[in-house]
Amino acid sequence: MSERESMPYDVVIVGAGPSGLAAAIRLKQLATESGNELSVCILEKGSEVGAHILSGAVVDPRALDELLPNWRDEGCPLARTPVTENHHWILSAKGKSAFPEFMTPPYLHNKGTYTGSLGNLCRWLAERAQEMGVEIFPGFAAAEILYHDDGSVKGVATGDMGVARDGHHKPDYQPGLELHAKYTFFGEGVRGHLTKQLQRQFDLCRDADPQVYGIGIKELWDIDPAKHVPGKVIHTQGWPLREGESNGGGFFYHQADGQVALGFVLWLNYKNPYLSPFHEMQRWKTHPEIAKILAGGKRVSxxxxxISDGGWQSVPKLVMPGAALIGDSAGFLNVPRIKGTHTSMKSGMMAAEAAFAAVQAGRAGDELTAYPEAYQTSWVEKELRGVRNVVPLVKKFGDMWGTLFSGVAMWMELLGLRWPFTMKHHPDHESLWRADESREIEYPKPDGVLTFDRLSSVFISNTNHEEDQPVHLTLKDPDIPLNYNLPIYAEPAQRYCPAGVYEVVGEGDDLRFQINAQNCVHCKTCDIKDPTQNINWVVPEGGGGPNYPNM
Incomplete structure (x- = not known):
């Protein structure tokens, strides 16, 4: 018999991100409106709500307006900074040209949007949820899916605490807790390790394209007040990326309290195994136009x-018996808008409405078919369908021509001239060139003022893991890194990880592949980009990972 205790709920939600919190609030709203009781629980692997939340972020408030219409008057931190200016720069090595806003589709103009910390928005939503009776358990990672005898999802179990790296139980050992539910929502975010299992178990992706991804690397800076323009939004494309090797771009958002959020997004279909997303971001900051704004400032986080970039054609089947995928677990990001909070929240709300109706009808454990039906007729589906060819066009034709063609595609959709076809996605891990066919890239050494190394960066992410615990970055075959990836791809894990987790150490015949799991910021890039799919990211002990204060 299991030594784990169990707790029953009507709905259990994995992940206190925007989709999970929106789902919980909507469930409680429906229960209150109908005069019924409904028990809802959220598990959050971070040490607190918001600790693992990272986004640019510019937020379209459409879903928030539907969920909590008075949010602007109720102390929501997002309301502090409406977007006031919108700029798009095309960078060369030394200069820039501004892309005319009148040439871009209206929904790319950021009118009516807000910029701020998505982590702080989630903290505020969590307070609203708890006021309504939602139970939130931060520091508890959902580590296992539980099933009924008929194969339907029964709930989840949290990971054991106090297990040593060699598997023995330490003095503070505590077994995990089972949470049983009539319906379980998986809002783990991008490439969730339980979501991957569900996709295999229930063949959820059989009618969808492979999901494709980017990696977003972000910093917060306090800058000279004279240079700060609250609500100013800048996006860049072009330099330092090289045409034909990689796609992506930068962002620069002037937020509250004299602070700017800046970062760089690189699509993970890049080809050169010597490329380092982290170092491309550091190099991007040396562009004269970016460096000028940051001069005299200080990096603080x-x-x-x-990031899930697949969009409409990569959305999997959303439901299975007893469970549903919401938010980034399903991949609802609108890439050309660079926004996904509103679509994620709406997905959680639609799933909540389907689950509430099912519970009230006395059902449990079936497929919530009302959720995908609602999605198919929602503004979320319409929005994603209208931009479905943008990412494939840029990948196929490059930044210049791809941007032009995708702009034409978006204008056509807005005018009701829908493209009669949908372009396909291909898995990111298949895109790397061989190292012996690739140019080596020499990145400048960091100066500690404008540019930095990975370890000092991880330090200010407040990342921490209990050192004596099982390594959560697991290898299916421990020989592949040195025997296959190193000779063919120069072992790209050394470069694609933005936290310095993976190293090849030693010399000659005394090489070894070292995993510094304590550095992991839970970005999941290794799970996505490893060319043989040999790395499997699983959750570490609850509470581990980054502790983002304002991201």
Whole structure:
């Protein structure tokens, strides 16, 4: 018999991100409106709500307006900084040209949007949820899916605490807790390790394209007040990326309290195995136009996370018996808008409405077909469908021509001239060139003022893991890094990880592949980009990872 205790709920939600919190609030709203009781629980692997949340962020408030119409008057931190200016720069090595705003589709103009910390928005939403009776358990990682005898999802179990790296139980050992639910929502974010299992178990991706990804690397800076323009939004494309090797771009958002959020997004279909997303971001900051704004400022925080870029054609089947995928677990990001908070929240709300109706009807454990039906007729589906060819066009034709063609595609959709076809995605891990066919890239050494190294960056992400615990970055075959990846791809894990987790150490015949798991910022890039899919990211002990204060 299991030594784990169990707790029953109507709905259990994995992840206190925007989708999970929106789902919980909507469930409680429906229960209150109908005069019924409904028990809702959220598990959050971070040490607190918001600790693992990272986004640019410019937020379209459409879903927030639907969920909590008075949010602007109720102390929500997002309301502090409406977007006031919108700029798009095309960078060369030394200069820039501004892309005319009148040539871009209206929904790319950021009218009516807000910029701020998504982590702080989630903290505020968590307070609203708890006031309504939602139970939130931060520091508890969902580590296992539980099933009924008929194969339907029964709930989840949290990971054991106090297990040593060699597997023995330490004095502070505590077994995990089982949470049983009529319905379980998985809002783990990008490339969730339980979501991957569900996709295999229930063949959820059989009718969808492979999901494709980017990595976003972000810093917060306090800058000279004379240079700060609250609500000013800048996006860049072009330099330092090289045409034909990689795609992506930068962002620069003037937020509250004299602070700017800046970062660089690199699509993970890049080809050169010597490329380092972290170092490309550091090099981007040396551009004269970026460096000019940062001069005299101070970096205060750092973080990284993967981004689901597949859009409409990569959305998997959303439901299975007893469970549903919401938010980034399903991949609802609108890439050309560089926004996904509103679509993630709306997905959680639609799933909540389907689950509430099912519970009230006395059902449990079936497929919530009302959720995907609602999605198919929602503004989320319409929004994603209208931009479905943008990412494939840029990948196929490059930044210049791809941007032009995708702009035409978006204008056509807005005018009701829908493209009669949908372009396909291909897995990111298949894109790398061989090292012997690639140019080596020499990145400048960091100056400690404008540019930095990875370890000092990880330090200010407040990342921490209990050192004596099982390594959560697991290898399916421990020989592959040195025997295959190193000779063919120069072992790209050394470079694609933005936290310095992976190293090849030693010399000659005395090489070894070292995993510094304590540095992991939970971005999931290794799980995505490893060319043989040999790395499997699983959750560490609850509470581990970054502790982002304002990201």
């Amino acid at each position: 750092y973080g990284a996370r993967a």
